[in-house]
Amino acid sequence: MMKSMCIKSVVLFCAGWSGLVSAWADGRLMPAQVPAVYKQECAACHMAYPPGLLPAASWRRILHGLDQHYGSDASMEPAQVQQIGAWLQANAGTYKRVREEPADDRITRSAWFVRKHREVESSVWKRASIKSAAQCSACHTQADAGNFDEHQVRIPR
Template sequence: MSANKFHRARAILSGLLLGGLAVGQVSADGDRSRAAGAPLLPLYKQECAACHMAYPPQFLQAASWQRLMQGLPQHFGSDASLDPATVKALSTWLTANAGTGKRAAENPPQDRITRSAWFVRKHDEVSAASWKLPAVKSAANCAACHTQADSKGIFNEHDVRIPR
């Protein structure tokens, strides 16, 4: 079994074991355009998506999620502190569903998804001016261009619409 097939099978099995199956689409280069894995935890959507997109946990390794959850009082310039029970529940879910494939092959600088090698490679054609558009504001605003990111967790490049 190839490494790619092994990682896909592992992601599918993990999704089943954790209570849900999300079937991923695969782009021509073999990269998943949908973050395959367990459906987003309602508590995660409630707490994290209140301020930003609820990023799929597969976008970072477990070690990055652990550091992010430990650093919530200084979460990228904001105090995102949560009560200990919520931190424990979210940390457990994030690390159980963390990435292990190409997207999470490394811990990006400052544990920022937008600074990971795969993110930079996938967005290399996006101009600096596009990131600064009022409707985009920053690379962290995935839903500004990925029209199905928030609603379906799909990041397929064929569904990208860069605001003008």
């Protein structure tokens, strides 16, 4: 009887864990399917940020201001903007920590980002190997895949 209960507990635990993993995978910050135009256009200057890092309203404003994109002209053809915009809107962050629209629509100014990085000294962001807080992949070794697990962080010198 005890062995049967243990087996049932393990099966229920694994089934529950499997459901959580599936839910997490479905809500990943970087969807499995990333449009080639997003990688080509956006990742040409910076990492292709996972759409789940900002709410839909922030992505909308960013795309409408590409001619003055954080000090650069990142203009694209209207069809490209439409394709990227539809994908960003469909995959934008909707969970609690991303509902806020950060100052200047900057990921690095969101409350959750500041809270998660509060122990990082400002001098670290200025290292030549990092350059700024916006260079996620400098420290998050799997950022391009949307994985920001703190156990995968390697802060370069």
